[in-house]
Amino acid sequence: MFLCDIGNTSYHFLKDINSYKKDVNSFEPSNIKDKIYYVCVNENISQKLEKLDNWIDVSEFIDKSKYYKTMGIDRICAVEATKNAVIVDAGSAITVDVVKNGEFLGGFIYPGVRVMKKTYTNISSVLDYSFNFDLDLDIMPKNSQDAISYGFLKTLYSEVISHDLPIILTGGDAQEFKKIFKDAKLDENLIFDGMKYIIKKADIC
Amino acid sequence: MFLCDIGNTSYHFLKDINSYKKDVNSFEPSNIKDKIYYVCVNENISQKLEKLDNWIDVSEFIDKSKYYKTMGIDRICAVEATKNAVIVDAGSAITVDVVKNGEFLGGFIYPGVRVMKKTYTNISSVLDYSFNFDLDLDIMPKNSQDAISYGFLKTLYSEVISHDLPIILTGGDAQEFKKIFKDAKLDENLIFDGMKYIIKKADIC
Structure with missing residues (x-):
């Protein structure tokens, strides 16, 4: 499974057991061709990723009623794991x-x-x-x-x-x-x- | 007694029971002719006040051995009162x-x-x-x-x-x-x- 957590400063990838980061200002997400599941708190990058079919937004599959509207999706994921x-x-x-x-x-x-x-x-x-x-x-x-x-x-x-x-x-x-x-x-x-x-x-x- | 506590943003005066403030960027201390006791954490203003004979630096009369070298004189005064x-x-x-x-x-x-x-x-x-x-x-x-x-x-x-x-x-x-x-x-x-x-x-x- 190929995962990515995008914050205000970096893309954080996990591919199997290998984790690595890329700078949000220089990395080009369309260079990834594999199916990848992501969460993103960076509004500019979110807009970019919506246009890429292989980037799948995990936030769409969360029951958000337990959380508040403006709560970052990264925080929600951490809570879901706890x-x-x-x-x-x-x-x-x-x-x-x-x-x-x-x-x-x-x-x-x-x-x-x-x-x-x-x-x-x-x-x-x-x-x-x-x-x-x-x-x-x-x-x-x-x-x-x-x-x-x-x-x-x-x-x-x-x-x-x-x-x-x-x-x-x-x-x-x-x-x-x-x-x-x-x-x-x-x-x-x-x-x-x-x-x-x-x-x-x-x-x- | 005429007192003044000078911080990074304002001169804070106390004359008898009346307290008032003046902006550090616009107030001119040489306009005060009376004897006034002061403490000051603002380096630029300290240099100015040293040249004015009627402005008396209270920090010179403190036993500073109880405090640390870079501790603000305003903090020392508050501690001395407590x-x-x-x-x-x-x-x-x-x-x-x-x-x-x-x-x-x-x-x-x-x-x-x-x-x-x-x-x-x-x-x-x-x-x-x-x-x-x-x-x-x-x-x-x-x-x-x-x-x-x-x-x-x-x-x-x-x-x-x-x-x-x-x-x-x-x-x-x-x-x-x-x-x-x-x-x-x-x-x-x-x-x-x-x-x-x-x-x-x-x-x-």
Whole structure:
């Protein structure tokens, strides 16, 4: 099965067990001739893909009544693959969704690493630091780099653990966030697992 | 006593009991002829004020050994005025400082309302919403406006309350944040209180 999850920055492919990425600005989807199942949150690319017969939009086979209208299809796929967890999808945005006993309780959106770094620099040039993912979250910071790292990471951490559920990490920055969410399960294929589940349930493959 | 707290966006004056603000880009400090005590985190304005004899820099009278080198002088003043609290100073940045039994434990920096709104819009134009400060923080969001509002506000809230200390709100957006931190004490003159305390201790007035 050939799958693709398209975000704001990249095409993320899964072909059998091989996963790879292509830049949204340079990759040409019509170059793919095989049948491929996709989800896409990028409006411009969605319009392009609708015209390509071999690109099959998995979102059409989802019971969307459980979700809200503007919820990203990538988040819905991750939730579909989950029974009991807080899903932290760390990409250009960090989406956090809560699933309890198979029920989607809701979720929130937090800025991703790159855009949040820019945010601090926009406040003041003296806050132009990279985030320290090796920060000890139990100690209040006493230097500027840790003060912004804690502001970005510990606030997110405190909210996520408050749900008292297992944590699943996915998305492009999942490895970095594993340093913060030490007990989390890393599952870089969570969205693909959800797509496979939806495709199987809809019996379209 | 005539006091002024200068941030990245405004001069904040206190003359006796009257408080008012002036824009950093248009206000000319040499127009003030009276003796005035100030703190300033704005590097350009600091250079200007050093040349004016009637502007007295309060930061020179602080025992800075308790703090870290790059910590903003406004934060130090707020801490000096506090014995036991989490101080949330909501301005262009939101600084959060923890003081326990008179000891400064450390603090962190979180983006302010205006810059964080821009952050979400930079992620995607579909996230171009104002924050909903009337959000129920006990309910996971199921729409985009609440999803970003919760991402911005509940994460901060969860971290701040985890310290289990009284909360003091100050800064330009303190009124808005009172809707989130319902039990917090609103003290718009906290930095001025700290300045007065430092001036009194140094016996310079």
